[in-house]
Amino acid sequence: MQEKRALITGITGQDGAYLSRFLLGKGYKVYGIIARRGTDTRWRLRELSVIDHVQLIDADLIDLSSLVRTLEKTQAEEVYNLAAQSFVATSWDQPLLTADVTGVGALRILEAIRIVNPKTRFYQASTSEMFGKIQRPVQNENTPFYPRSPYAVSKLFAHWSTVNYRESFNLHASSGILFNHESPLRGIEFVTRKVTDAVARIRCGLQQELRLGNIDAKRDWGFAGDYVEAMWQMMQEHEPDNYVIATGKTTSVREMCDIAFKYVGLKMEDHLVIDPNLYRPAEVDILLGDASKAYKRFGWKPKTSLESLVHMMVDADINRVKHEPQPAINGTRHP
Numbered sequence: 001m002q003e004k005r006a007l008i009t010g011i012t013g014q015d016g017a018y019l020s021r022f023l024l025g026k027g028y029k030v031y032g033i034i035a036r037r038g039t040d041t042r043w044r045l046r047e048l049s050v051i052d053h054v055q056l057i058d059a060d061l062i063d064l065s066s067l068v069r070t071l072e073k074t075q076a077e078e079v080y081n082l083a084a085q086s087f088v089a090t091s092w093d094q095p096l097l098t099a100d101v102t103g104v105g106a107l108r109i110l111e112a113i114r115i116v117n118p119k120t121r122f123y124q125a126s127t128s129e130m131f132g133k134i135q136r137p138v139q140n141e142n143t144p145f146y147p148r149s150p151y152a153v154s155k156l157f158a159h160w161s162t163v164n165y166r167e168s169f170n171l172h173a174s175s176g177i178l179f180n181h182e183s184p185l186r187g188i189e190f191v192t193r194k195v196t197d198a199v200a201r202i203r204c205g206l207q208q209e210l211r212l213g214n215i216d217a218k219r220d221w222g223f224a225g226d227y228v229e230a231m232w233q234m235m236q237e238h239e240p241d242n243y244v245i246a247t248g249k250t251t252s253v254r255e256m257c258d259i260a261f262k263y264v265g266l267k268m269e270d271h272l273v274i275d276p277n278l279y280r281p282a283e284v285d286i287l288l289g290d291a292s293k294a295y296k297r298f299g300w301k302p303k304t305s306l307e308s309l310v311h312m313m314v315d316a317d318i319n320r321v322k323h324e325p326q327p328a329i330n331g332t333r334h335p
């Protein structure tokens, strides 16, 4: 039987790397688009040892013609749209770029699918940020949205474009409304990785303090490795649909931080500094997801507790700090 072909936008991101490894394990031929910005962003693909097994193609979500050519060239049966300007805080500084990549970018790839092969299955990386100022204490697929950032507004446009193309053109287009998911491959600008990196550096005597913003914010945090399986599972369903993917537990940034410091025998209070400059113009105070629809339809449930996730991330960062201290490149410490 001919191997299945998948195309991943955002293949160099956290989820792109885990999804590549997962799909390769399933026997897929995996293609990914890479938007060249002058720096090498392939470190995650190297860390998971998939770099030599995926095919990278130069293309950009802001360039429709590059997407059309990529679909023609790869003949992918499944397209996972993971590319985005995904950092919420940056979306207030670069709202138009965020709208163009994170919002209209999804519409461009839907258009490319419509032009090249409307039978292509499509996954949109939607987000719990769309619930924003929550309208229900627990959020599921029927909860009304209330976005609180240019990022979330852009993602809502992408989500509704996905639903609209499903209903207008009969595309097999699904929207995974994923709550926060983390891993050792998380970008260092996101709070969990910022914490675990700092804890590792403090433990190794390279840093003294950790500056955070609103530590009372609560998130429903899971492990990225578990979440990419749900992306694939919803693509295998006969009918496209929207699915919430979450753990059903919410934890404050303060508690998450405490878990990380305690793991290495340090006291959070001795190192944590609250910096009001890191507060956001509008905050999402609390998120808590109900993923029971995904469980009922295809048996998905999370496998990793927050404690083991944080421990895994701290261990990975201590290992990095000990074995490969790197000078900062564009805000990350990775080659």
Ligand code: NDP
Pocket: 009, 010, 011, 012, 013, 014, 015, 016, 033, 034, 035, 041, 059, 060, 061, 062, 081, 082, 083, 084, 085, 086, 087, 101, 125, 126, 127, 128, 177, 178, 179, 180, 181, 182, 187
């Ligand atoms: P990352 O920020 O780690 O990855 C984003 C990816 O998008 C990178 O590969 C980046 O490339 C790529 N990208 C950015 N701009 C463009 C562009 N113009 N054209 C093509 N590619 C581009 O995100 P995650 O892996 O964490 O998340 C994956 C997706 O899921 C994102 O859309 C995110 O918004 C969404 N999401 C994430 C959640 C999470 O908790 N992680 C939860 C819910 C949704 P490069 O590295 O080269 O800059």
Ligand code: GDR
Pocket: 086, 087, 088, 089, 126, 127, 128, 129, 178, 179, 180, 181, 189, 190, 191, 192, 194, 211, 212, 213, 214, 215, 217, 218, 219, 253, 278, 280, 283, 284
């Ligand atoms: P989020 O993740 O905005 O939920 O978006 P992030 O880790 O950036 O923030 C989580 C919460 O922590 C608070 N916080 C801080 N955040 C950062 N980054 N840095 C700090 O110093 C800090 N101090 C406190 C934030 O205010 C916030 O409340 C992530 C991204 O992956 C999105 O792309 C994705 O859609 C959502 O998760 C679900």
